[in-house]
Each structure stands twice: as structure tokens, then as C-alpha cells.
Amino acid sequence: MDRILNALGILGLVLLAVVAVLLLQNWLAGGVQLDRAALSSSFNTFTTIFLGIFIEAAPFLLLGTLASGLVEVYFNKEAVQRILPDNPFAGALVGGLLGFTFPVCECGVVPLTRRLFHKGMAPATGIAFLLASPVLNPIVIASTYAAYGWGPMLWLRIGLSFTIAVSVGMIFALHQQPRSMLRPLAFAPISGGSIELPVIQSRPTGWARVQQALTIAGDEFFEMGRYLIIGSMLAALLQTIVPQSALLALGSGPLLSVLVMIVLAVLLSICSTVDAFVSLAFVGSFTTGSILGFLVYGPMVDIKSTLLYLQVFKRRTVLYMVTLPLLLTILAAVFLNLNVAL
């Protein structure tokens, strides 16, 4: 009950903040007089965008939490540790390769990674997996193929995402106390029925095992879901305040176009399973590098996924997880714009 009240309280506060920001925007645009119609229109826009992002992402979060539940029930810690390499650099490489196997996007990958940390996965491996999986998973590869065919955009998206994910993972492999990058509840098995990260105390068999996996998935879905809601609200709010058209009007030049498309990717917070189709609209009017930046960075970092990262990693780690891929993406995209004719 406390959990529900807590979650409702947070959501209420966010909603109040949304209304306050929209009122402020209305006041700045229209002067002292409150324009009820404009406010209502802004709120409608906000609601539509919010629902669009949330409804799109929720099934993938559910898929991720289901995978997390299954991992918790069917994989023991020893098995996971036996599969994954001890060397953290090799671990980062394996983390990147694991991205090809799990059909989870940026929302679903967070609970799954958290569960794998709990099972003993090294943080460098987990971070590489976390960054790689939203792009390299089979569903996203298929949707990118559907949008761009077997062209350079597909291979560049796969290759660059893998390279960035593994590179960032390897940088994190340099950390001497890697577990200190994680928030305690991300990896510590909490006994006595933890409300934050449900773990099993005994090993049931058969149907009971499935039920247990589903219970864990359900708990985790509601736990991570509130951050998804808040992230979606923030993304919707920013999109309401900063119109896409204003952003796109800035978008020319080899560097500026990349920055604009990356900001757009973060603001839109579109699920990586569909972002390839969205990006098609920008082909021809934006540089190839900037579209690649949109497709590579957007799935790794956006508003809702950043909020989810903050539930697993410490703030400074999240800062690095955001900035390292950002600069790597910009470097690759700008290099592509200025040196490769596609």
C-alpha cells in the first residue's frame, strides 16, 4: 500500500509540475491573460504525446521484466558467472554480442540487466549489453532492414552501435571497483521479500516456477513502470514546449544537424523498434550522419531510459553512460558527414 501511495505521490507531483510548466509557457506566450484554449490545446498535445510514448514502450518493458523474471528463476548465479568471461574487457565484448540475442529495447533491457547484475554479471559487461541491446536486438535489426533495406544505413547502425557499446563497456572495465558504480539494490540480493528487487528464496519446480517468474516480472514491471511513466511525461512535456519544427529549422551543417537529430532522439524517446521508420522522414533534408546519430544514440540514451538507468547506476556513472556514447556518436556522425559519400 505504501508503495502505491508513494508512486501515486510522485506521479501527482510530476503532473502538477507539468501543469505549472504549461501555465508558465502560456503566460510567456500570451502575456498576463490566461488563454484557456491555448492551455487546453497544449495539455491535449502533452497527453497525446505522453500516451504515444508510454503505450509504445510499455509492452517492451513488460517483455524485459518477463525476461528478468525468467532469468531469476531459471538461471543460477554460478551458471551466469560460468558463461561470462572473467576478464572485464572480454566481458565488454561479450556484453555487446549479447545485444544480438535478447529481443528487448531500451526500456526492457534495464530490468533484465539489473537482474543479470544480481546474477553476477560484471558492470562493464552489463553496460555494453545495456547500450548494445536496444539497437542490435533482432526486432530492431528487422525494422531497420524494413525501413532502409540491406543498405549502408543498416550496417552502419549495427556496426557503430556495437563499437560504441563495446568501447564504452571497455572504458568502464577500467574501473577498479566496478560494483561501486551500481546502486546497492541493483545487485544485492535482498532477503525477506524485498519490494525493490524481488528474489526467490527457494527453487520451486514446474508450474510454480513459471508462476514465480511471472510474479517477479509483475512486481518489477510496476516498479520500473513508474519511472517509465515519469520519463514519458518529461519527454512529452519537452516536446510540447519545444516544437519539433523549431528544432528541425536549425538542422543544417555537418555538426549542427547531428546535434539537432540527437537532441530530437532524446526528446522524442521513441522505442528503438520503430525509430527507423520515423527517421525516414528526415532522409534528404538531414545529413546521413545525423540520421545515423538519431538511430544510434536515441536507443542508447533518452529521457525515459536515463531515468531507468538512475534506478540501477549511481548518478556519476549515468553521467558517463550518457556522455561517452554521446561524444562517440557525434564523432562518428560528423566524420561520416565530412568524409564518406553515401
Next chain:
Amino acid sequence: MAYTRFDRIVWAVLGLLVLAIAGVMLAGDHVGVGLDLLSPSGEGQAAASAPLVLRFDQPMVAASLEGRLRIQPEVPYRTHWQEQTLIIQPQSPWQVGETYTLSLEAGVESQLGHQLLEDYAYTFTVREPGLAFLVETDQGRELWAASTLGEDPARLSSPGHSVFDFGVAPDGERLVYSTANEGGGLDLVQVTRDGQADLLLNCGLDRCTNPAWSPDGSQIAYSRAPAGLDEGQPYGPLRVWLLDVFSGETFRLHADTQKLGYSPVWSPDGGRLAYFNGVEGRIVVVDMQSGDETYLPTGSGAAGTWSPDGQHMLFYDIQTVGGQALNVIYRADFANQDVLPLFDPLPSDASYSSPAWSPDGEWVAFRVRPLEVGPGDQVWITPADGAYALVVSGDEGYIHSDLEWDSSGQRLLFKRIALGVSFPDQEIWLWTREDNQLEQVVPDGTMPVWLP
């Protein structure tokens, strides 16, 4: 929270990445802007009416062309963009035999921030025009062409294709003709001037006819009659359609399906398209930018002839003059929105029709049928103001038609059929203004058109 060795490494990496980005930016653009010349495609040879068409590989900043685009020797021209394609049209046809150079200076910018890295230049010489026409055979009509006058013509249409009608691209490299398909419809087939044919538009059971290439070569206007609902049912009414040559997309000129018409004719600047609406009995002139329509009531059954600047049109209509039904030529002024007879006072002893405005704007050729002579007619020319008239072909034992000026306005093609002869040939003749000479160029052919 204390900064560890790891934090220092990360900040160092971040710093290096920022430097690397700056380095890549400072190294500059090595990609630039790519461009292809789509027209003229004749290896240094160009038609007098050929637009210069440059396709860039990215959307361009049109203003950056200012001062960087040149044509030598200088001629007035207009440009317009169709997405990434720049179309340059001279305001009057290129001069036959002259050599021109199109140049584009490096620095032209794209909307994506790239620049044209090297100067671009293309030199071409304007070739003599040839002739295209149809020949009636036992198997139907065939399309023939000669690259220059005097050269033996060759068949262009594919064997077995019976040609309904045809149009010529402004660059003279391609022709398009309508021909029957297996389903009974009429398709549009494209053929190069050396006879390489391929299907341009499959019209299925519909009948696509009257192809007219836009002056910039980017679109083909044509008439399309939908097939009846069932086999054996009559065809539906003709409407004007457009085919985008670059994308292959087709669309109706008017979204409103109630707007009917056929025989589209482009204005020389491509800004207007005229066609004839047989139901309403009028020429419809559509402004292609605004979509505004102007109507010219006439019973002539065809659109008129454009002035070179596209601001005027000559057409004819049946009028009662002195108790006689005569064809009278009118001049429509689109800027002033008025229509006046070309000749004032109206002639009462002859019927004037089928005007053809010369591309230099100076002369108008037309058919004259004196009332007292009989069914035969003559070909005359008059200055564009109708001040006086000269006889080109005065033999009244023939019916003349298909008057076609060349790009310089110095030569006129026409067809004539002898009267009082069983199964007469359709002769194609050429009149030269300089020496006022008439010469037969094709002993049996129809629908002559200059092949630029």
C-alpha cells in the same frame, strides 16, 4: 564524492573525443556536393530547345547559385528547382550552330552544409534539328525520324506497334508515342532518337494519348480515357493527366474528376498548361503555380498556340461575319485578361484557322481558306501584330495542316493533301523564310514535328 583514477580516465577520454570532433571539423569537407548532368545527354551536342538539367545528390541552397552559375555566351535564362534537380531554360531557344558553356563555380552550398568542391563546366554545341513524322502502312501507323533534314529517315516505333500519336522531348533525345496494348488500351512508349524503345506508362485498359512534354522535360501531360466498366462498354471521357518523368508517378491535372479535357499544350515557359474541354466548348488554361484557370470559349476542338513568353495565346473560333460562318483567329492576353481578333477589321472573304506562333515571336503562320475558291486552303504568315500577311503556300488544290516552326522561326513545316485525287499522299513540305523556297521533304507522311 571523491574523484578516482577512473573518473580522471573518463574525463580524459571525453576531452580526447571533443578534440577529435574538432579535428574532424577542422580537416574540412571531403565529400562535397555531387552532381550529374541529366540534359543535354547528347555528348556535347544539344537541341535548340534543350533545358540544362543538373541533378545534385542533396538538397541545395538555391541562393548560393547567385553569381556562381554562368552561361557563355550570355543568354537570358530562367531556373527552377524540382527537389534536388536544377532546371535551366533559355528564354528563347539556343542558337543552332553556336557553342555554349555552362559553368558552376565551386562553393555552391547544399542544405546539408556541404559545398561544391570543384568548378563544374559543360560545353555543348547546338545541333541542326531533324524531323519526326508518322507513316501510314498496312499494319498501321509507324513513327519515323531523320536526325537532320536531308538524311534518310529511320523507323523508331517498334515493329507491330501502331502509333496513335506522339510527342518529342525538348532535348530531342527521346520521343514518346501512344500505341495499343494487348488489352485494347493505349500505352505510352518511350523511344530514343536512335530507336531504343521501352514502355513508359502502362495504361492497362485505359487509353493514354496526346503526350506533351513540358519545356523543362520534367513532366509529360497526356489525355487519358478510362475503360468502360465492362468489356464492350464505351470509354469514359478524356481527362488530362501528368506523368513525372523523374519519379514515374502519374496524377490527374485536376483532383476534380468533373473537369474533362484533352490535347494538352504547355506554354513555352512551362508556367501554364492549356487543353480543350469539348463538353464545355472552351480552351482551359491552367496556371501551374496557382492552379487558377482561364477559359477561352471556342468550337475549334483544340488548344491554341502560345507566344514565346507564354503570356498570349492565338486560337480560332467560328464566327458569323457578314452572314457567313467563318473561322476567326483571336489573340488572348493573359496579363490583361482580354481577347481580341488578330486581324481588325475581321476578314469577311476567307476563313482563317490553325495559327502557329514562331518561337522567335515575330511571325504567325496560319491556314487561309478563301470562300470563293473551294474546299482547298493556303498557308500564310503574318507579323505577330497582324499588320499584313504573306503567302507561303498558295496552291488551293490542297488542304494544309500541321504547321510547325523550327526553333529559329526561319523554317516552317506543314502537311498538304491534294484535292481531287483518289487516295492522295500526305506530303510534308518545308518553307524557308530567307529565300521563300518550298521543298517537299517527305513524299508520304503525316504529323510532322521538328526533332530538336
